[in-house]
Amino acid sequence: MANDKIAYSSPIGDEVAYTTCYMCACRCGIKVHLKDGKLRYIEGNRDHPVNRGVLCGKGSAGIMTAISPARLRKPLKRVGPRGAGEFIEIEWDEAMTVVTDRLARIRATDPHKFALFTGRDQSQSLTGHFARMFGTMNFAAHGGFCSVNMAAGGLYSVGGAFWEFGEPDWDHAKLFLLFGVAEDHDSNPIKLGLATLKSRGAKIVSINPIRTGYSAIADEFVAITPGTDGLFVMALIHCLLESGSVDTEFLIRYTNAHYLVIDAPGDADNGLFARDEAGRVLAFDRGAQELVDAAALGIDPALLGSFTLADGRTARPAFAILAERYSNASYSPEAVAARCGVAAADIRRIAGEIAEVAFNQAISLDQQWTDTAGRTHPTMTGRPVAMHAMRGISAHSNGFHTCRAIHVLQMLIGAVDTPGSWRYKSPYPKPIPAGPGPGGAVHDADGSLTATVLGFPSGPEDLLVDDDGEALRLDHAFSWEAPLGIHGLMHMAIAEAHAGGPERIDTLFLYMSNMAWNSAMNPGETTRMLADHDGAGNYRIPFVIYADAFASETVAYADLVLPDTTYLERYDCISLLDRPIGSAHGPADAIRVPVLKPDRDVRPFQDVLIDLAGRLGLPHFVDAEGRKLYDSYADYMVNHQRKPGVGPLAGFRGADGTAIGKGAPNPDQLQRYVENKGFWRHHLPAEQLYYKHANRAYLAGAKEMGLIDSDAQIVLHLYSEILQKFRLAAEGHGSRVPPERLRAQVRTVMDPLPIWYPPVEETMTDLQRFPLHAITQRPMAMYHSWGSQNAWLRQILSENRLYLHRDLAARHDLVDDDWIEVESRNGRVKCQARVMEGVNPNTVWTWNAIGKRTGAWALANDAPEARRGFLLNHIISEYLPADGAGHRASNSDPVTGQAAWFDLTVRIEKCAPDTLEETQPMMPPSAYSPKAAAE
Numbered sequence: 001m002a003n004d005k006i007a008y009s010s011p012i013g014d015e016v017a018y019t020t021c022y023m024c025a026c027r028c029g030i031k032v033h034l035k036d037g038k039l040r041y042i043e044g045n046r047d048h049p050v051n052r053g054v055l056c057g058k059g060s061a062g063i064m065t066a067i068s069p070a071r072l073r074k075p076l077k078r079v080g081p082r083g084a085g086e087f088i089e090i091e092w093d094e095a096m097t098v099v100t101d102r103l104a105r106i107r108a109t110d111p112h113k114f115a116l117f118t119g120r121d122q123s124q125s126l127t128g129h130f131a132r133m134f135g136t137m138n139f140a141a142h143g144g145f146c147s148v149n150m151a152a153g154g155l156y157s158v159g160g161a162f163w164e165f166g167e168p169d170w171d172h173a174k175l176f177l178l179f180g181v182a183e184d185h186d187s188n189p190i191k192l193g194l195a196t197l198k199s200r201g202a203k204i205v206s207i208n209p210i211r212t213g214y215s216a217i218a219d220e221f222v223a224i225t226p227g228t229d230g231l232f233v234m235a236l237i238h239c240l241l242e243s244g245s246v247d248t249e250f251l252i253r254y255t256n257a258h259y260l261v262i263d264a265p266g267d268a269d270n271g272l273f274a275r276d277e278a279g280r281v282l283a284f285d286r287g288a289q290e291l292v293d294a295a296a297l298g299i300d301p302a303l304l305g306s307f308t309l310a311d312g313r314t315a316r317p318a319f320a321i322l323a324e325r326y327s328n329a330s331y332s333p334e335a336v337a338a339r340c341g342v343a344a345a346d347i348r349r350i351a352g353e354i355a356e357v358a359f360n361q362a363i364s365l366d367q368q369w370t371d372t373a374g375r376t377h378p379t380m381t382g383r384p385v386a387m388h389a390m391r392g393i394s395a396h397s398n399g400f401h402t403c404r405a406i407h408v409l410q411m412l413i414g415a416v417d418t419p420g421s422w423r424y425k426s427p428y429p430k431p432i433p434a435g436p437g438p439g440g441a442v443h444d445a446d447g448s449l450t451a452t453v454l455g456f457p458s459g460p461e462d463l464l465v466d467d468d469g470e471a472l473r474l475d476h477a478f479s480w481e482a483p484l485g486i487h488g489l490m491h492m493a494i495a496e497a498h499a500g501g502p503e504r505i506d507t508l509f510l511y512m513s514n515m516a517w518n519s520a521m522n523p524g525e526t527t528r529m530l531a532d533h534d535g536a537g538n539y540r541i542p543f544v545i546y547a548d549a550f551a552s553e554t555v556a557y558a559d560l561v562l563p564d565t566t567y568l569e570r571y572d573c574i575s576l577l578d579r580p581i582g583s584a585h586g587p588a589d590a591i592r593v594p595v596l597k598p599d600r601d602v603r604p605f606q607d608v609l610i611d612l613a614g615r616l617g618l619p620h621f622v623d624a625e626g627r628k629l630y631d632s633y634a635d636y637m638v639n640h641q642r643k644p645g646v647g648p649l650a651g652f653r654g655a656d657g658t659a660i661g662k663g664a665p666n667p668d669q670l671q672r673y674v675e676n677k678g679f680w681r682h683h684l685p686a687e688q689l690y691y692k693h694a695n696r697a698y699l700a701g702a703k704e705m706g707l708i709d710s711d712a713q714i715v716l717h718l719y720s721e722i723l724q725k726f727r728l729a730a731e732g733h734g735s736r737v738p739p740e741r742l743r744a745q746v747r748t749v750m751d752p753l754p755i756w757y758p759p760v761e762e763t764m765t766d767l768q769r770f771p772l773h774a775i776t777q778r779p780m781a782m783y784h785s786w787g788s789q790n791a792w793l794r795q796i797l798s799e800n801r802l803y804l805h806r807d808l809a810a811r812h813d814l815v816d817d818d819w820i821e822v823e824s825r826n827g828r829v830k831c832q833a834r835v836m837e838g839v840n841p842n843t844v845w846t847w848n849a850i851g852k853r854t855g856a857w858a859l860a861n862d863a864p865e866a867r868r869g870f871l872l873n874h875i876i877s878e879y880l881p882a883d884g885a886g887h888r889a890s891n892s893d894p895v896t897g898q899a900a901w902f903d904l905t906v907r908i909e910k911c912a913p914d915t916l917e918e919t920q921p922m923m924p925p926s927a928y929s930p931k932a933a934a935e
């Protein structure tokens, strides 16, 4: 019965604003309710393409982030030793003068002595452009220690990748394989997608050492051994080849499977594609029995065999080389089962299920489309096997090849951007490689770099190395140590700046990345290096600037702190030039708007960077007379043009706001976004929704919108000729060859087909002594370290345990909450145990970034995060053990430089009953607390 005394729909506030969440990286749309200018309630924006109204616990807790006691309040200047946290508050004028004078001097002498590294920054199109215009090659963001293997593996194989680059076809997939995905990446979209799959009865298989989050609702959980996913996938490929379950039509039409590969060991072009005099790649036509242009229409190219070239040498189709490799018994399920921790029968069954769904349950949509060759197809046919992968497979030193192996598997069964499979999110696909090589080697007359800092190498000629083949960049990205380091190696920045001293780097500018704590591979070593002096008493890293909204552990190690706003107090831009929010249904972007006025003397970092660029007179930020072009980030978002007509926001362009993608700046653009609830999106017509890599209408439309420069077919790289070029250099061919110490490594890892090798650190560790794998997971309620200043989220999670399998616990006589020591080759941590079943029996794990330094984040010295929380990072190292010659390589994937967080192996030991009930190591409290400063 209705109760007329209860007002069911009373307004929560007197004002509503639409903006974009930033409590994690997913960029959901939110509706913020305010009363008397104060934040009352946050709910999901039901119209937003990312979350369709869904809001997670973190998103709703944004209200407590906006009033967090850990917010920085004013610029700070260090007055005590680095690390002590002794600061005085200064005015912005002084802070900006210090930074401008310092950077102007560096730019005039050696701009590469300025290094800018940003964390989970969503304004990389601005920060990267600033670095390029400044003229420093030493710029990177978070990707190098998160998931560059996933990005590079995909971009160099299919011109797209998982997460921000692609998504499963949730509406049509019948079988879904989920590899190594934690709960924080693409959080709400995946939850929505999994719900769709479940409601449709699709089967979900989770391949993950740990059954948490998404894996908990999977129909099948494969508790794989960390670092062996690539081997598992190659065994699946072995089975598919064995049963002939390969989509040859897809391979020939859309990949380079039929391209002939020169088979002439020792020659300078061995392993490259055979070409005719006009430079066209050759195939062998089975009908005409002759060599033909591989791109010609109407040919019947061979996928197997060996053929004689005009010069008398032989060549084989790329597919033939692939088939020979993975048909080998060493990739059989029986050969890999023990290593992967997965029964051979299960691998064979899963391969059988993939083949059954792909080839016997193919789906066909009644939709005509035309391919780039001009063939019109009456329907869109697809193999409804979808795959998704993320950080779990990425964070290994063999992760690049694992990611590539998954994409090769997709290509073999014809499951790339077809109905039911994995699909590109706009603006992907991109050509392979996705752009020109990295900038850094050459400056223009105005001091800017001639190319974007984080570019895409297509061969050794694009590397940033000196005459001896050694790295030019601080972090060694784009060197022979990480040729495809397309996101940089942020985890090496402090270590290398310390090693090189002032001759290498003068000023290290960090933004929004807790590099001295959970974003360091080893916080103890990193903080030591930040505070280390040379013989004359000067810091080895002369000057450290840190910009952040909160008093993280890194604040104490800065010489100058620039306080940022929270995400609810500034404009921001979720740009197609950066990390877009497009979907398989079309491109999209969004903005943040200030819904609160800062109650502190803080400034949006992006405004500060634009101000700084103007003060420094950087090209593209000042006019010919040296006057500032932009007075704020909001101004830049509307008026900056990267190319004619292409700016940070793609929606509502042109004088009247009707142009999309390309168009003149629209002075009312931000207002149009506000009226549209904070976002813009474009729905692709039905004929453009699939086969985007070869869909004539899609590619033409994408070119018109400025998403790509060419509307030519994007041929998928089953075989990577780009990788082979690096390999040839390692064999001594060409003018650029790796230093002797790296030749064997480059030759091995730049294999044109996916390979599997044991995680590198494991091969240098005594596995008898450290037999257990140790990894981290992300809880749904926290994002990196961000949630530890949030009163609501702290109630969900403020301490962490080391989780281990019940059988392993029994062997060590452990029960829940027992204190244990976890030891690796790098050191020890002390923590408490938690027993469970859903974990690989030889793997221990914990939640990431819960442990905190006492006093940081405005936490009390006895806060559970400090006393009962711990970081596994304390026993990881950014360096591998020294080789025979004393050289210490970075603990990274040797192709991309991805931090190999998950290669760690450990042993555990129960503590004595009288042990102090407190996690270790425990650092002394930081003296600085914004809470105390405010009081």
Ligand code: SF4
Binding pocket: 021, 022, 023, 024, 025, 026, 027, 028, 051, 054, 055, 056, 057, 058, 059, 060, 187, 188
């Ligand atoms: S998933 Fe991330 S972006 Fe979306 S509501 Fe949650 S915290 Fe915000």
